[in-house]
Amino acid sequence: MLTRTRTALADTATLAPARRISGAAPPVARQQRQRRQQRGHRLAHAAAALLRRPGCTLALVFVAVCLCGAFAPGLFAGFDPNATAPADKLQPPNPVHWFGTDDLGRDLFARVVHGSTLSLRAGCLAVGIALGAGLGLGVLSGFAGGRVDALVMRGIDVLLALPGFLLALVVVTAIGFGTVPVAIAVGIGLVPGFARTTRAEVLRVKTLPYVEAARLGGARWGRIVLTHVLPNAWGPVAVLATLDFGSAVLATAGLGFLGFGAAPPAPEWGTLIATGRRFLVTAPWLSLLPGLVAMLLVFSLNHIARTLEETRR
Amino acid sequence: MTRYVGGRIAQALLVLWGAYTVTYAILYLLPGDPLALMLTASGVEIDTLSPAQVAQARAYYGLDQGALRQYFALLWNILHGDLGQSLSRNAPVRQLLEERLPQTLQLAGLAVVLSIVGGTGFAWFTATLRSPRVRNLLRRAPAIGFSIPVFWMGLLLIQLFAFDLGWLPSTGNAGWRSLVLPAVTLAIPSAAAYAQVLGRSFHDVWREPHIATAFAKGLTRGAVQRRHVLRNAALPALTLVGLQVGHTVSGAVIVETVFARVGIGRLAQEAVLRQDIPVVLAVVVISAAAFVVVNLGVDLLYPALDPRVAHAPKVT
Amino acid sequence: MSAVPVVELRELRLGYRHGHDCIDAVRGVSLQVRRGETVAIVGESGSGKSTLANAIVGLLPDSATIAGGAIVVEGEDVTRASEAHRRRLRGRVLGFVPQDPHVSLNPTMRIGRQVGEALVQAKGGRYAALDADVVELLEQVGLDQPALRAHQYPHELSGGMRQRVLIAIALAGDPALIIADEPTSALDVTVQRRILDHLAQLVAQRDIALLIITHDLGVAADRADRVLVMHAGRIVEQGRPQDILVAPRAPCTRELIAATASLTGLVRLAAAAGTNTGEAAFAANAGEAGFAAHAGERASAAAAGLDARPASRQHELPADREILRVERLGKDYALRNARGHAQSLRALDDLSFAVHAGQTLAIVGESGSGKSTALRIALGLERPTRGRVFFDGREISHLSAAAFRPLRRRIQLVQQNPFAALDPRFSVRQSVVEPLVSFGLQRGAELEASARRLVDLVHLPASCLERLPRELSGGQRQRVAIARALALGPQLLFLDEPVSALDVSVQARILALLAELQRELGVSYVLVSHDLSVVASVAHRVLVLRGGVTVEQGPIGRVFGQPASDYTRELLAAVPGARQAAVA
Amino acid sequence: MTHAPTPTATRRLLHAAACLLPALALLACSRPGQPDASTADAAGASANTLRIAFHADNTTLVSLDPFQVYWLEHRVILRNVAESLTDQDPATGRVIPWLAKRWEISPDALRYTFVLRDDVSFSNGSAFNAQAVKTAFDADKAFVAAVPATFGATYLQGYDHAEVVDDHTVRIVLARPNAGFLQATSTTNLAILAPESYALTPQQRSRGAIVGTGPFTLARYTPEVGIELERRKGYHWPSGAARNPGEAWIDKVAVSYVPEESVRNGQFVAGAVDIVWPRNPFTDLDLRQLKGAGASVHSRALPGPAANLYPNTAAGHVLADPRVRLALQKAIDRRSYATTIYNGDFPVVASIYDSTTPYFKSVGDRLAYDPEGAARLLDEAGWKPGADGLRHKDGKPLVLVQNVAAETSGDVLVQDQLRKLGIALKLNILVIGEMTAANAAGHYDLSASYMTRADPAVLQTFLDPRFTNHSALSTNAYAPDTLRKAQALFDAGLQATDAAQRARAYGELQELLIAQGVAFPVYERLWQAATAARVDGFTWTSEGFALFNDIRLKS
Numbered sequence A: 001m002l003t004r005t006r007t008a009l010a011d012t013a014t015l016a017p018a019r020r021i022s023g024a025a026p027p028v029a030r031q032q033r034q035r036r037q038q039r040g041h042r043l044a045h046a047a048a049a050l051l052r053r054p055g056c057t058l059a060l061v062f063v064a065v066c067l068c069g070a071f072a073p074g075l076f077a078g079f080d081p082n083a084t085a086p087a088d089k090l091q092p093p094n095p096v097h098w099f100g101t102d103d104l105g106r107d108l109f110a111r112v113v114h115g116s117t118l119s120l121r122a123g124c125l126a127v128g129i130a131l132g133a134g135l136g137l138g139v140l141s142g143f144a145g146g147r148v149d150a151l152v153m154r155g156i157d158v159l160l161a162l163p164g165f166l167l168a169l170v171v172v173t174a175i176g177f178g179t180v181p182v183a184i185a186v187g188i189g190l191v192p193g194f195a196r197t198t199r200a201e202v203l204r205v206k207t208l209p210y211v212e213a214a215r216l217g218g219a220r221w222g223r224i225v226l227t228h229v230l231p232n233a234w235g236p237v238a239v240l241a242t243l244d245f246g247s248a249v250l251a252t253a254g255l256g257f258l259g260f261g262a263a264p265p266a267p268e269w270g271t272l273i274a275t276g277r278r279f280l281v282t283a284p285w286l287s288l289l290p291g292l293v294a295m296l297l298v299f300s301l302n303h304i305a306r307t308l309e310e311t312r313r
Numbered sequence B: 001m002t003r004y005v006g007g008r009i010a011q012a013l014l015v016l017w018g019a020y021t022v023t024y025a026i027l028y029l030l031p032g033d034p035l036a037l038m039l040t041a042s043g044v045e046i047d048t049l050s051p052a053q054v055a056q057a058r059a060y061y062g063l064d065q066g067a068l069r070q071y072f073a074l075l076w077n078i079l080h081g082d083l084g085q086s087l088s089r090n091a092p093v094r095q096l097l098e099e100r101l102p103q104t105l106q107l108a109g110l111a112v113v114l115s116i117v118g119g120t121g122f123a124w125f126t127a128t129l130r131s132p133r134v135r136n137l138l139r140r141a142p143a144i145g146f147s148i149p150v151f152w153m154g155l156l157l158i159q160l161f162a163f164d165l166g167w168l169p170s171t172g173n174a175g176w177r178s179l180v181l182p183a184v185t186l187a188i189p190s191a192a193a194y195a196q197v198l199g200r201s202f203h204d205v206w207r208e209p210h211i212a213t214a215f216a217k218g219l220t221r222g223a224v225q226r227r228h229v230l231r232n233a234a235l236p237a238l239t240l241v242g243l244q245v246g247h248t249v250s251g252a253v254i255v256e257t258v259f260a261r262v263g264i265g266r267l268a269q270e271a272v273l274r275q276d277i278p279v280v281l282a283v284v285v286i287s288a289a290a291f292v293v294v295n296l297g298v299d300l301l302y303p304a305l306d307p308r309v310a311h312a313p314k315v316t
Numbered sequence C: 001m002s003a004v005p006v007v008e009l010r011e012l013r014l015g016y017r018h019g020h021d022c023i024d025a026v027r028g029v030s031l032q033v034r035r036g037e038t039v040a041i042v043g044e045s046g047s048g049k050s051t052l053a054n055a056i057v058g059l060l061p062d063s064a065t066i067a068g069g070a071i072v073v074e075g076e077d078v079t080r081a082s083e084a085h086r087r088r089l090r091g092r093v094l095g096f097v098p099q100d101p102h103v104s105l106n107p108t109m110r111i112g113r114q115v116g117e118a119l120v121q122a123k124g125g126r127y128a129a130l131d132a133d134v135v136e137l138l139e140q141v142g143l144d145q146p147a148l149r150a151h152q153y154p155h156e157l158s159g160g161m162r163q164r165v166l167i168a169i170a171l172a173g174d175p176a177l178i179i180a181d182e183p184t185s186a187l188d189v190t191v192q193r194r195i196l197d198h199l200a201q202l203v204a205q206r207d208i209a210l211l212i213i214t215h216d217l218g219v220a221a222d223r224a225d226r227v228l229v230m231h232a233g234r235i236v237e238q239g240r241p242q243d244i245l246v247a248p249r250a251p252c253t254r255e256l257i258a259a260t261a262s263l264t265g266l267v268r269l270a271a272a273a274g275t276n277t278g279e280a281a282f283a284a285n286a287g288e289a290g291f292a293a294h295a296g297e298r299a300s301a302a303a304a305g306l307d308a309r310p311a312s313r314q315h316e317l318p319a320d321r322e323i324l325r326v327e328r329l330g331k332d333y334a335l336r337n338a339r340g341h342a343q344s345l346r347a348l349d350d351l352s353f354a355v356h357a358g359q360t361l362a363i364v365g366e367s368g369s370g371k372s373t374a375l376r377i378a379l380g381l382e383r384p385t386r387g388r389v390f391f392d393g394r395e396i397s398h399l400s401a402a403a404f405r406p407l408r409r410r411i412q413l414v415q416q417n418p419f420a421a422l423d424p425r426f427s428v429r430q431s432v433v434e435p436l437v438s439f440g441l442q443r444g445a446e447l448e449a450s451a452r453r454l455v456d457l458v459h460l461p462a463s464c465l466e467r468l469p470r471e472l473s474g475g476q477r478q479r480v481a482i483a484r485a486l487a488l489g490p491q492l493l494f495l496d497e498p499v500s501a502l503d504v505s506v507q508a509r510i511l512a513l514l515a516e517l518q519r520e521l522g523v524s525y526v527l528v529s530h531d532l533s534v535v536a537s538v539a540h541r542v543l544v545l546r547g548g549v550t551v552e553q554g555p556i557g558r559v560f561g562q563p564a565s566d567y568t569r570e571l572l573a574a575v576p577g578a579r580q581a582a583v584a
Numbered sequence D: 001m002t003h004a005p006t007p008t009a010t011r012r013l014l015h016a017a018a019c020l021l022p023a024l025a026l027l028a029c030s031r032p033g034q035p036d037a038s039t040a041d042a043a044g045a046s047a048n049t050l051r052i053a054f055h056a057d058n059t060t061l062v063s064l065d066p067f068q069v070y071w072l073e074h075r076v077i078l079r080n081v082a083e084s085l086t087d088q089d090p091a092t093g094r095v096i097p098w099l100a101k102r103w104e105i106s107p108d109a110l111r112y113t114f115v116l117r118d119d120v121s122f123s124n125g126s127a128f129n130a131q132a133v134k135t136a137f138d139a140d141k142a143f144v145a146a147v148p149a150t151f152g153a154t155y156l157q158g159y160d161h162a163e164v165v166d167d168h169t170v171r172i173v174l175a176r177p178n179a180g181f182l183q184a185t186s187t188t189n190l191a192i193l194a195p196e197s198y199a200l201t202p203q204q205r206s207r208g209a210i211v212g213t214g215p216f217t218l219a220r221y222t223p224e225v226g227i228e229l230e231r232r233k234g235y236h237w238p239s240g241a242a243r244n245p246g247e248a249w250i251d252k253v254a255v256s257y258v259p260e261e262s263v264r265n266g267q268f269v270a271g272a273v274d275i276v277w278p279r280n281p282f283t284d285l286d287l288r289q290l291k292g293a294g295a296s297v298h299s300r301a302l303p304g305p306a307a308n309l310y311p312n313t314a315a316g317h318v319l320a321d322p323r324v325r326l327a328l329q330k331a332i333d334r335r336s337y338a339t340t341i342y343n344g345d346f347p348v349v350a351s352i353y354d355s356t357t358p359y360f361k362s363v364g365d366r367l368a369y370d371p372e373g374a375a376r377l378l379d380e381a382g383w384k385p386g387a388d389g390l391r392h393k394d395g396k397p398l399v400l401v402q403n404v405a406a407e408t409s410g411d412v413l414v415q416d417q418l419r420k421l422g423i424a425l426k427l428n429i430l431v432i433g434e435m436t437a438a439n440a441a442g443h444y445d446l447s448a449s450y451m452t453r454a455d456p457a458v459l460q461t462f463l464d465p466r467f468t469n470h471s472a473l474s475t476n477a478y479a480p481d482t483l484r485k486a487q488a489l490f491d492a493g494l495q496a497t498d499a500a501q502r503a504r505a506y507g508e509l510q511e512l513l514i515a516q517g518v519a520f521p522v523y524e525r526l527w528q529a530a531t532a533a534r535v536d537g538f539t540w541t542s543e544g545f546a547l548f549n550d551i552r553l554k555s
Helices: A002-012 A028-051 A054-071 A108-144 A146-161 A164-175 A179-206 A209-216 A221-257 A269-279 A285-312 B002-029 B034-041 B051-060 B067-079 B093-128 B132-139 B141-145 B150-164 B177-206 B209-216 B221-258 B264-273 B277-305 C049-057 C083-089 C111-123 C130-140 C146-151 C159-172 C189-206 C217-223 C241-246 C251-259 C261-275 C279-290 C298-304 C371-378 C401-409 C428-438 C444-457 C462-466 C474-486 C504-521 C532-538 C556-561 C566-574 C578-583 D007-028 D044-048 D072-079 D130-146 D195-199 D202-206 D261-269 D284-292 D322-331 D334-341 D371-380 D409-420 D432-440 D456-463 D472-477 D480-495 D499-515
Strands: C007-018 C021-033 C038-042 C064-073 C094-097 C177-181 C209-214 C226-231 C234-239 C322-336 C342-356 C360-364 C386-391 C411-414 C492-496 C524-529 C541-546 C549-555 D049-054 D086-088 D095-097 D100-105 D111-116 D159-166 D169-174 D216-222 D226-231 D252-257 D275-277 D296-301 D307-311 D391-393 D399-404 D424-429 D446-449 D520-523 D526-531
Touching (some): A028 A054, A028 C462, A054 A108, A054 A285, A108 A179, A108 A221, A108 A269, A146 A179, A146 B002, A146 B221, A164 A179, A164 A221, A164 B002, A164 B221, A209 A221, A221 A269, A221 A285, A269 B150, A285 B141, B002 B067, B067 B277, B093 B132, B093 B141, B093 B177, B093 B221, B093 B264, B093 B277, B141 B177, B150 B221, B150 D261, B209 C094, B209 C159, B221 B277, B264 B277, C021 C049, C021 C234, C049 C094, C049 C177, C094 C159, C111 C130, C111 C146, C130 C146, C130 C159, C159 C189, C189 C209, C209 C217, C217 C241, C226 C241, C234 C241, C322 C524, C342 C371, C342 C386, C342 C524, C342 C549, C360 C371, C360 C532, C371 C492, C371 C524, C401 C411, C428 C444, C428 C462, C444 C462, C504 C524, C504 C532, C524 C532, C532 C556, C541 C556, C541 C566, C549 C556, C549 C566, D049 D261, D130 D169, D261 D284, D284 D296, D322 D409, D322 D520, D399 D446, D409 D520, D432 D472, D456 D480, D456 D499, D480 D499
Parallel strands (some): C038 C209, C038 C226, C094 C177, C360 C524, C360 C541, C411 C492, C492 C524, D049 D252, D049 D275, D399 D424
Antiparallel strands (some): C007 C021, C322 C342, C541 C549, D100 D111, D159 D169, D275 D526, D296 D526
């Protein structure tokens, strides 16, 4: 009886016990199709959940418009953002110039739309940097634990202790003005947030039973990180990325406001608000409209992030 | 308990020293020679001076030591309270800070109080609301708070309250009336953050099983909120207080520029432009110290609020 | 029995609103509970019993609406009463004991204040003797050193003690009726028995009505004067426990009884013990009772066709080859208490046992007995402080992780909580074949075939290969976990409380599957559990563990037939339903 | 915990929220209604206090030590606290007596003997005599030795020592001739402080520890916040340029720094400020707002070079080619600049100097806007227009680099004007330290600089390599032969004894520098102040400052 169990064990992998399986193994192609169908169904369901909420769709539409404006400004703005027309300077918003004109007669709406290219690119770059560094540090300290974890965490505390904006000022003056240096400076400021969120998620997922089961199933740590830990940890990180994209746009505008933005005549949002503030009493739309657009974009991003977080929880 | 406190203090000092080193490293990397800057400050280009004159001027401003020696010299002085001489302001950094720190402390202090009161009040009001629809609507309101660019908010408030309504002065340092608008501007993003975190933790704590036990005792909704929900919900918000210190200092840089208030925020911004290393270093070290102290306070306060954390013996 | 019932439900209909559609949880329930009477409502999860309890106390969530019928408390219709009116009833007339003691107390508030709060609410205001009353109440519910306990925080008390505090809170307002929702399901069996005894005694003293909500028919039968069985929102049967047990009318009641293996298996056990025919009788009968025919699952049809008596459970136990031997195992944990000086907690002391090929050893013990620690040491997840572990003759206790890796193909684990054992983002197919992929044994079509074979081995339809864990039931998920554990064809399988998180009916089918796999594949099991009924239906040998020390060990028939130690006897006695059956 | 609340409550809340939002937005864009109540209250005790709002304090060199200060706003204050040996007639530019009644200059222009007034005293009571003057000049010389780069050094060019002839006669001896020295003695930089002030450290003097003989004493100086002056009793020795012979009519002067234009104008409209005196001229919107509040606007071009751009003609740079320089001269539309950036009646710059500089000669015809001429010159120079709207030569686009500290509307307008002709002006924003380093290393094509002094010789201090130790700006601005001709004309102007000779020399100099494209004037540096209706007697001094003791505040 003993030998029978040994052999039964050894070749179960290949033996197709006649009793249970009916017919030859179905073609792999049908399997693939079924799998895609399943995934498609699930995505559609998730998207429907998101779109059912009115606020969220409005926010999604606004962000989409801004993104289009950023990548194809020509579509929205008829005027050349840098063409000065001293004759019709400082006109209030009117049907021709939707946002009015600035002190050199340039069309403010065109400048805001072209400005969105700079702001969104800065936002993407900043979040990219923060995501890369933060994720790396988070996974390292989450998995390494012990002394490495303490060291990384103290490093993160140092970055948090430094006033983010002042740090950005110092970095920008170190590597020069313009959107890319500003994005790098802002990105550095966002790293602690990502590192801490990722570390918390890694610590949470690392102790879950299915990771222990995978470990017992012979998976090496590398494979566990890629297949189990990161896919399950991306939820809160994605929410934070959306939020931080908004704060990156604001920080870039802040630096632009203080005069560290892109080289003239680039219409960066912070610079627009800064140059407009001289005319706050006489031509308030110069400062207030670009600020309003920035706020709406960041608020929409926040709204989407919160809804994303709710549907995941 | 003392071992825990001692450990935390040691870590705090380590973080403070780290902040000092990182700032000095970045500041030292700034291209452009501070002396050239100093000479332009007094209206003459560096290239018009003979080498002897240049060396003489460099010694006058204390820039002749090597970077590393200057690092330890500055560190040694800071430990002794001497923050060095401002390169561009003809005054010891200590005196500059003593002049300006009260302004910023007033501003930051009022802003922190406003943000905590505002944030908690809003979250509390939203939590006690009965109808779920209105509650959902208001739960998103804090997000507006931190979507608004701080400088834009400042300009909007000046336009509204200083020019249109004329209730408050738009700039200046005189008296509490000039403090109101800047403090509100600085407080809005922090208040929004508190409101959001507190709102979410209220929402979570309301669904905890022990709340059902409290209701089963026959308590009113308000009593449950006060005695059970608030304390448990306050814990996540407490850690946020520590983080907000950094934001307050950063915010001060912008708010002091918009409202033309003389404070260490604006001092730091101009010092960065002037590459006035001692001043920037002093401001960063002070704000890092504030961050470290506040966080230490939060760390030590946490066990008092949450008994579970009171260094219970952990099974290794 | 007073004239007016404390609580009366008349054709009560309740529903939950999700967006537009409304799911009705209770479809027309009528019942009465009078003072001094103990009534039990039994039903599986989702039968609406908890909704009913919450409706009576008025703790329904916002999304719930009362569709029809009436709730009458002490003769007064409160269905549409104002919140203020309902609130005055809570605590004074209706006491409520919540489900899980571990999370039902405010973690940041001292015990004394939480009980005092209930007293203040009932008495209408603070009064001088408040603290004395709190201590007195804590003593009544059976807490030792009540004065000290009053100053402690919930996390400093054991589960049992916290349940007693909740009972004290319910009793504070001297209510007419106490509703206990699954009062002890989260506790160990022995603790459960002591608490229910105490509760019954208090209820009798104060002539209070008691309404117990439970999923365990045994508990209901033991404690209640009247039992109501609920299924899908309706009361399908009600009556005295003995009538229902002996002659169940409703089909789902019969299924509930059959599924409660503890009830039938141990009924025979007690009888055998009574007549002293010893282990042989037990071995013969227990196996058969465990797998009575069940409706539904394809597996059970296969099981019916099975030889009722598992081959390997013949009378004489063959002296088989030892697959696993553990010698004088010990484990100490060094920990630092509040004042900082070192202390060591002895989790395991001098544990020795052996597992024979193709057989099942069960390790039984209550929480804190060290059974999980033993399992983790045998699996190589933790190092023992003393003692050695041999697998197939080779010592494995001090192997490095890398050295242990090849052995993973021969030793595997099935975890306790099916809801967390599978990666939520992996499809069933990916989860099942992951061990094969991790060792790089198979790829492509061969891997595909293995997936289908393993899924079929655990009687799951091939169609569920593409489904995600959240789309499966608890039982199905545990089957996937078992399939994964068998992917590498292990010789030894550790089962850590394999069925404790499942419904009673589902438990039986999983145990049947495990037994069938053992017969078919000859794989040995080490089962760790606190539930004697589960052990009785699967194990060949059993080891009783208490506080890290081996109380008793031997073939199941002897240990359960003639328990050598008092502790084992106490464990056996504490199993719900055993006492009632003895009386019947 | 029970059924949902009544629908009406929710609807009422939503309605309230709905109408709040538009109200907020409306308010944000509404016209300015009531005034802005500023910190200093409008009426009451400060009726006889003159309140001035400047644009900002100097954060680079925080100082009120007359010898070091170059910041215009501070020189206005110092003019009324510390006085100089001589003064300058604002109309003619002639040097007139002040603390020195009369003076003789030796034929070799090396010895200047001043006869001092004997009725003057410092505000701390100590006597004003020859010894005090010698102490002042020697202290200034010592400071230049310590800090060679200080601003006052240019005025003290050539000073050797001073001799006390008698109690009220002092002789100043120069080591080498300096035609501008007499005019220098009229500036605030060579003002005479009490000996006690020179006993203090330069840092203390910078913080405001200065005692002068002026009509006001410095009561308090809080950097970046404000300055307060108080009337000095018994003052009766003003210069010839002043109208009020005796004590000032106003009690106090309160200066505040308000960087925000909109806020500063708002404070003026609210009556919280008497004089709004920004560094940049008013735009027509500002003028409309201020005049609407009853302001009278005073403007005066600041003597010295106009707001010019100086080229880098070194080899390898685009502007080495004279044709490109001339094309650039024609490509800038100075009239559009004046009317767009500032206001309708803003003067158009007509030479390298501002119109108020002594010996100014208009060369406006060479500065006329002539885009076609510029295009023709560029074509001749080989810069052909390319597809991207820019001109190219041997594959390289025509790019001019200008390092700037911050973006200004004026720079951007010029940038766009040049873009219309295919020239790309790259405005490179740099930190000031970096900008100085970049300019010193010659990494620029155009560089802006200016200085204020009511003497044409001021141009030498940054355009004549001999005076500027070969600073990059001075050497790069000239083609070799133009440099020789210019230096000859500079020397002629410096050593000429009579006015006609100086006028001819500086006239030719201006023609040469504009014709050769050594400087590209952009706009006349006008300094404008708006005074409230109650302010009477505001007049400009030669250097563009104001005498506070001539001002009277109507009640």
